[in-house]
Amino acid sequence: xxxxxxxxxxxxxxxxxxxxxxxxxxxxxxxxxxxxxxxxxxxxxxxxxxxxxxxxxxxxxxxxxxxxxxxxxxxxxxxxxxxxxxxxxxxxxxxxxxxxxxxxxxxxxxxxxxxxxxxxxxxxxxxxxxxxxxxxxxxxxxxxxxxxxxxxxxxxxxxxxxxxxxxxxxxxxxxxxxxxxxxxxxxxxxxxxxxxxxxxxxxxxxxxxxxxxxxxxxxxxxxxxxxxxxxxxxxxxxxxxxxxxxxxxxxxxxxxxxxxxxxxxxxxxxxxxxxxxxxxxxxxxxxxxxxxxxxxxxxxxxxxxxxxxxxxxxxxxxxxxxxxxxxxxxxxxxx
Numbered sequence: 001x002x003x004x005x006x007x008x009x010x011x012x013x014x015x016x017x018x019x020x021x022x023x024x025x026x027x028x029x030x031x032x033x034x035x036x037x038x039x040x041x042x043x044x045x046x047x048x049x050x051x052x053x054x055x056x057x058x059x060x061x062x063x064x065x066x067x068x069x070x071x072x073x074x075x076x077x078x079x080x081x082x083x084x085x086x087x088x089x090x091x092x093x094x095x096x097x098x099x100x101x102x103x104x105x106x107x108x109x110x111x112x113x114x115x116x117x118x119x120x121x122x123x124x125x126x127x128x129x130x131x132x133x134x135x136x137x138x139x140x141x142x143x144x145x146x147x148x149x150x151x152x153x154x155x156x157x158x159x160x161x162x163x164x165x166x167x168x169x170x171x172x173x174x175x176x177x178x179x180x181x182x183x184x185x186x187x188x189x190x191x192x193x194x195x196x197x198x199x200x201x202x203x204x205x206x207x208x209x210x211x212x213x214x215x216x217x218x219x220x221x222x223x224x225x226x227x228x229x230x231x232x233x234x235x236x237x238x239x240x241x242x243x244x245x246x247x248x249x250x251x252x253x254x255x256x257x258x259x260x261x262x263x264x265x266x267x268x269x270x271x272x273x274x275x276x277x278x279x280x281x282x283x284x285x286x287x288x289x290x291x292x293x294x295x296x297x298x299x300x301x302x303x304x305x306x307x308x309x310x311x312x313x314x315x316x317x318x319x320x321x322x323x324x325x326x327x328x329x330x331x332x333x334x335x
Contacts, residue, residue: 068116146315153196169330170204182248229260249277
């Protein structure tokens, strides 16, 4: 089928391309075009199956109508949930989403951001950053780029952020475990440990433990390598058993570690941990159906994404220039 152009619609209805363009872009009323004329143009476009050229519109508006999203791990339900929800918000708009995964690698994140800007020409970026310092994003070229950081804070970098209260959520769940009778609570933290989410959750954990009488938690905090989840969890559980550590609970700092931990705890050789309570900073629908009761911190993903999306669109449309820092409150779920 031959592709139709605006000139074809113009010729078919007998009106100028300018008038047809105004109608098709929803600006007929603004420019005083009669309802009868608008209806004629719209009916012709529908009957002829006319689709406006995205490239022509981009040339006219100066926008690509692409947004970039950089997350770290699409196998993580929380991260994939962010991507899915942003896609949902863009579903009935002119924008398309380009999703990239950095794998918690700073060099890879830099490459992806540069690709999105230089090759895709995205109108704006939402980034869950892995960077431990702000040098990359402090470059002058980022000054005029609509950019929102989601979930994580880049250290010492003033920018637009939408995050969750990780400190408060971690503090609340550990205090809950302590009130329920747990005295010795281990913290399993996924690497890299410099991420603001992990640092804040560990600080919330330390405060709750200190208030509960446990001032030295250095032997209870265990780093779990992202690419050695099962291996590291088993190693730490074995070490604590050999050292005579009698755990009351394990606080897992994200959903990825929790799911791996639950797999390990199902093994016969770890039956000794059957009565150990498990808490997770994040929630998952499977927690409602498994035998082990998981206390969780439910993150407001819908609000997180909506705030980041709305802020980015405001930046793209020039409605905001001041830096914004939005902190959302998570919810404790006791099972």
